[in-house]
Amino acid sequence: MIDSKDGIIGLIIGDAMGVPLEFCMRKRLMINPTTEMKGYGSHNMPKGSWSDDSSLTIATIDSIIKNNKIVYQDIATNFLLWMKEAKYTPTGKVFDIGRTCLRAISRFEENKDLAEKCGGNKVYDNGNGSLMRILPIAYYCYSRKMQENDIYEIVKNVSSITHRHEISIMGCFIYVLYCVELLCGKNIEDAYNFIQKINYTKYFSLDTITCYDRILKNNIKEYSLDKINSTGYVVDTLEASLWVLLNNSSYNDSIINAINLGNDTDTVGACTGGFAGIYYGFNSIKESWKKDLLKYEYIENLCNDFNKVLNNV
């Protein structure tokens, strides 16, 4: 039985841990590392507040539950409800929205027929805004036992609602394939070896593939801390999340070390939390962090409903 609480609550806790420290300098966190969920700070939000990463992840899950399949236009409609009405937020307030997301969702508002064409497709549109919300797609593809080509198609379209450039799509594709391998029961190293062996030239240009050389050609685990950038650039975020996962041996340590990289702490926390949640499982997540999450019961119920779709019951 698939239990999406592992990865989804794993992701939301990583996000919430990072929210008060977003844009914090690594140098500062190295001297005074965070080990607990805190409130206020960068966005002045109460403890346990999760951000756009989780809101858009939840919006995606809500759509899959309603339709029992992936409907791009409906996912985009939920994104619009988030942006306009603060649906899927912990406090009824949208306190962070990326520039590329804002433009894409506004384009969707103007022309609702083109959900998968709304995303920005310029090189500067490669923030981590689709990577941070792609996890439900991994669960869905795994549950339907999809092949690589079909996974690519869905990932491309779901990313493209906000992020349509190849670099973003490829980051999401690697993330989803890696999660699917973890869901299949592979360990973090074997799953990593697997994603390195895929033939990406079927889907992406060489220029795009080269952006991921540090993950796909080299061993990202071996890089020293000062070579890992935890910025909002999709490639940096994916590198940082994999680096943390491969260099830690528990969910809790992975999250603490992801957040203490600084900079885009909530999204590096969220992406790492998705991986680590799947791998170490819901029960390994620190209880006090679960209790600290705002709207915890709502999230748990949503995951239970998502599980029914995933397990076909």
Ligand SMILES: [Mg+2]
């Ligand atoms: Mg965020």
